[in-house]
Amino acid sequence: MDERYSRQVLFPGIGKEGQAKICNKHVLIIGAGALGSGNAEILTRAGVGKITVVDRDYVEASNLQRQQLYTEADVAERLPKAAAAERRLREINSDVEVRSIIGDATPEILEELIQDVDVMMDATDNFETRMAMNDVSQKYNVPWIYGACVGSYGMSFSIIPGRTPCLNCLLRTIPLQGMTCDTGGIISPVVQMVIAHQTSETLKMLVEDWDAVRTSFVSFDLWRNQYTSLKMSKAKYAGCLSCGEERTYPYLDHENRTKTTVLCGRDTVQIRPSISGEISLEKLAGQLSTLGYSVKGNPYLISVELGEERMVIFQDGRALIHGTKDLTHAKAVYQRIMG
Numbered sequence: 572m573d574e575r576y577s578r579q580v581l582f583p584g585i586g587k588e589g590q591a592k593i594c595n596k597h598v599l600i601i602g603a604g605a606l607g608s609g610n611a612e613i614l615t616r617a618g619v620g621k622i623t624v625v626d627r628d629y630v631e632a633s634n635l636q637r638q639q640l641y642t643e644a645d646v647a648e649r650l651p652k653a654a655a656a657e658r659r660l661r662e663i664n665s666d667v668e669v670r671s672i673i674g675d676a677t678p679e680i681l682e683e684l685i686q687d688v689d690v691m692m693d694a695t696d697n698f699e700t701r702m703a704m705n706d707v708s709q710k711y712n713v714p715w716i717y718g719a720c721v722g723s724y725g726m727s728f729s730i731i732p733g734r735t736p737c738l739n740c741l742l743r744t745i746p747l748q749g750m751t752c753d754t755g756g757i758i759s760p761v762v763q764m765v766i767a768h769q770t771s772e773t774l775k776m777l778v779e780d781w782d783a784v785r786t787s788f789v790s791f792d793l794w795r796n797q798y799t800s801l802k803m804s805k806a807k808y809a810g811c812l813s814c815g816e817e818r819t820y821p822y823l824d825h826e827n828r829t830k831t832t833v834l835c836g837r838d839t840v841q842i843r844p845s846i847s848g849e850i851s852l853e854k855l856a857g858q859l860s861t862l863g864y865s866v867k868g869n870p871y872l873i874s875v876e877l878g879e880e881r882m883v884i885f886q887d888g889r890a891l892i893h894g895t896k897d898l899t900h901a902k903a904v905y906q907r908i909m910g
């Protein structure tokens with residue numbers, strides 16, 4: 572450990588004591604796309620004791636421009652991002668205990684995973700998950716770091732239960748929902764800038780230097796050369812349902828969550844079965860091949876060609892239907908293939 576982390580230990584904000592803390596902490600990263608890859612790599616190199624990564628997608632060619640953990644080989648294999656990330660992170664630092672989960676970060680999963688976590692990081696692409704993370708953070712008293720980017724614009728905010736406003740409070744002053752769905756493209760440096768903010772905040776929290784944690788909402792546009800830091804001390808809302816006195820954690824309502832979703836900025840619908848459980852991909856692939864479908868796969872998923880559309884089925888029965896945004900149609904396709 573001495574040599575490996577020497578430069579970080581020399582930094583006064585961390586030191587030997589801070590490094591020992593970092594080596595004993597657990598960070599949960601929700602999403603393994605652009606922000607998730609970068610956050611996970613930096614924290615793995617920094618020697619965080621345990622890192623858990625959750626992601627529901629697999630690696631595609633359009634990811635390589637900015638999702639720094641992945642390679643052309645991962646694209647060729649259609650590896651789930653969580654599995655590809657775990658493999659790469661272990662190569663980078665074998666001292667770190669890396670756990671990857673292929674699936675949706677549902678409220679249930681989040682409540683299960685949060686138990687021994689020190690800091691949670693936002694690397695998702697959708698608002699539903701962020702709001703669930705926000706409620707879980709408040710309920711279990713775990714800080715989390717919001718991060719988002721689109722085009723050349725990025726933003727970040729650190730949320731510490733009991734000290735800062737929560738994301739639900741912030742929505743009263745900043746219209747964040749509209750900015751999270753990435754349809755307008757993105758440049759990689761803005762991803763790196765958000766990662767720099769998120770991981771700096773995480774390191775401060777891991778070494779328990781709470782006074783160093785930034786309390787403002789930071790946003791920047793790297794193309795237009797704008798940098799804004801908004802004070803948020805007055806944004807805490809007493810009536811907030813996520814962090815106020817009469818809190819109900821509305822986004823953890825398991826009944827309320829959607830099972831069929833159009834994925835952000837893509838011609839893809841995700842379908843999650845109401846009863847989840849492992850399915851035999853090998854058996855399903857065999858049956859579909861017998862019926863004349865073209866099926867390819869790896870140990871984690873199978874991909875079925877359906878003319879203009881393509882369906883990818885994961886072990887937990889979840890499916891992505893590419894080539895459509897029509898929920899009813901996608902459900903019909905799901906029923907036809909899954910029986």
Ligand SMILES: [Zn+2]
Nearest residue numbers: 737740811814
């Ligand atoms: Zn709140």
